[in-house]
Amino acid sequence: MANTGSVRVRLAPSPTGTLHIGTARTAVFNWLFAKRHGGQFLLRIEDTDRERSKPEFTANILEGLQWLGLAWDGEPVVQSERIGAHRAAIGQLLASGHAYRCYASEVELQEMRERQAAENKPPRYDNRHRDLSAAQEQAYIDEGRQATVRFRIDDGASIGWIDLVRGQMRWVGADLGGDMVIARRAPAATIGDPLYNLVVVVDDAAMAISHVIRGEDHIANTAKQILLYEALGLAMPVFAHTPLILNKEGKKLSKRDGVTSVADFRAQGYGAAALANYMTLLGWSPPEGMGERFSLAEAAAVFDFDRVNKAGARFDWDKLNWLNGQVLHDLGPGQLLEQLRPLWAGEGWLDQANEANEDELWRESLCALIGPSLVTLRDGIDQALPFFRRPELSEAALVQLQAPGARAALQALLELLVEGPLTLEQAQDLLAQAVVAAGVKKGVLMKTLRAALLGSLQGPDLLSSWLLLQPSGEAAARIRRSL
Numbered sequence: 308m309a310n311t312g313s314v315r316v317r318l319a320p321s322p323t324g325t326l327h328i329g330t331a332r333t334a335v336f337n338w339l340f341a342k343r344h345g346g347q348f349l350l351r352i353e354d355t356d357r358e359r360s361k362p363e364f365t366a367n368i369l370e371g372l373q374w375l376g377l378a379w380d381g382e383p384v385v386q387s388e389r390i391g392a393h394r395a396a397i398g399q400l401l402a403s404g405h406a407y408r409c410y411a412s413e414v415e416l417q418e419m420r421e422r423q424a425a426e427n428k429p430p431r432y433d434n435r436h437r438d439l440s441a442a443q444e445q446a447y448i449d450e451g452r453q454a455t456v457r458f459r460i461d462d463g464a465s466i467g468w469i470d471l472v473r474g475q476m477r478w479v480g481a482d483l484g485g486d487m488v489i490a491r492r493a494p495a496a497t498i499g500d501p502l503y504n505l506v507v508v509v510d511d512a513a514m515a516i517s518h519v520i521r522g523e524d525h526i527a528n529t530a531k532q533i534l535l536y537e538a539l540g541l542a543m544p545v546f547a548h549t550p551l552i553l554n555k556e557g558k559k560l561s562k563r564d565g566v567t568s569v570a571d572f573r574a575q576g577y578g579a580a581a582l583a584n585y586m587t588l589l590g591w592s593p594p595e596g597m598g599e600r601f602s603l604a605e606a607a608a609v610f611d612f613d614r615v616n617k618a619g620a621r622f623d624w625d626k627l628n629w630l631n632g633q634v635l636h637d638l639g640p641g642q643l644l645e646q647l648r649p650l651w652a653g654e655g656w657l658d659q660a661n662e663a664n665e666d667e668l669w670r671e672s673l674c675a676l677i678g679p680s681l682v683t684l685r686d687g688i689d690q691a692l693p694f695f696r697r698p699e700l701s702e703a704a705l706v707q708l709q710a711p712g713a714r715a716a717l718q719a720l721l722e723l724l725v726e727g728p729l730t731l732e733q734a735q736d737l738l739a740q741a742v743v744a745a746g747v748k749k750g751v752l753m754k755t756l757r758a759a760l761l762g763s764l765q766g767p768d769l770l771s772s773w774l775l776l777q778p779s780g781e782a783a784a785r786i787r788r789s790l
């Protein structure tokens with residue numbers, strides 16, 4: 308029976324790695340659905356794989372979710388602390404006959420799988436210890452064998468659910484690989500470490516989760532979990548399986564694709580708002596008229612699973628870059644400065660001892676100059692560099708500095724140049740005078756001045772760049788260097 312009442316969803320990350328973009332996207336859909344329905348978004352840390360789970364991964368996951376603006380409700384549930392409840396459920400399944408102990412050794416199971424492979428059959432447990440007599444069981448125990456606990460999956464079992472994304476789903480027991488291990492091998496009469504499908508069901512039920520929203524790679528698990536809900540007599544949540552994120556080649560996005568962890572995106576200069584916006588578009592189509600740029604709150608006001616696609620969502624860097632640029636371009640110079648300040652400080656460009664007001668105004672002017680061409684925040688390092696450090700001259704700049712009229716033009720400008728800041732009008736006036744004095748075309752002077760000041764023929768607006776380099780005497784120094 309489906310859970311009624313208020314919406315309670317959860318993200319259940321395993322702290323065996325950093326926060327992956329796929330998990331983060333699952334978090335986004337859960338969060339949006341919870342907000343849409345005034346429900347709760349809960350967090351459960353699935354740390355039962357003791358060897359691979361690490362506290363630093365938990366910290367990375369929590370920090371990443373916070374950074375993205377995906378606040379969760381209440382304290383995270385730590386799965387390993389609930390092992391008593393998991394063992395109790397396994398005990399209940401053993402007592403009710405839904406589960407049994409399997410004494411088959413690793414070697415025997417390996418032989419079984421090799422035989423299946425030789426016969427071109429899919430690997431499955433052949434349920435060989437399902438109906439051991441008490442005497443057979445005792446014989447294995449006397450041999451000193453350990454046992455796993457397996458949950459019975461009858462071949463004829465028929466499993467169905469209405470998936471919020473994929474509609475009517477149907478599975479038969481025969482396709483689920485035979486009786487499933489729910490507790491690892493342990494000495495006879497004890498219960499070993501409980502395994503994923505069992506613990507997820509027990510915990511989702513205990514947390515009164517109404518909707519399980521997770522990636523479609525869990526569909527077969529869902530079929531198995533439904534059988535566990537039934538056997539344990541627990542209320543069943545509604546399921547929604549979201550499409551996978553695919554790389555350029557149409558394969559599941561993996562670590563091999565390079566940047567896949569939220570922390571990597573952040574380090575590359577992507578902002579939380581743009582990344583959250585982009586992840587929402589990975590598999591969800593906003594309603595007509597909404598456009599592709601929105602906040603999480605705006606998406607939450609209209610989010611539903613009818614607009615989640617069944618097909619995999621291809622990761623599109625161009626769109627992410629576009630969104631990120633849009634967010635940066637909308638910032639005022641002061642806001643952009645606050646975002647760039649830590650990066651510039653990291654480069655050693657901010658002189659703490661000299662926090663004069665003019666410096667702040669100068670930095671804001673620099674932000675106003677470079678802001679419109681930023682795609683990522685890190686571009687704000689590359690593009691600000693020539694204003695903090697005297698750049699090398701590029702090949703093209705060197706060629707320009709030797710072009711006919713170039714030297715005369717710079718010479719004329721240098722002679723006219725006075726110390727201290729300039730206004731835009733004064734700078735334009737000086738250029739006009741220098742053009743006349745040197746007898747060159749204005750274009751020649753402009754191009755040469757750009758080469759001299761910025762060391763390159765590309766870059767931001769020339770006059771604004773000059774005005775920024777003027778007060779410190781750096782403009783004159785760079786012109787002199789070029790001569």
Ligand code: GLU
Nearest residue numbers: 319320321353507521525
């Ligand atoms: N720990 C599982 C994972 O990270 C959770 C899957 C689920 O949501 O049930 O894939």
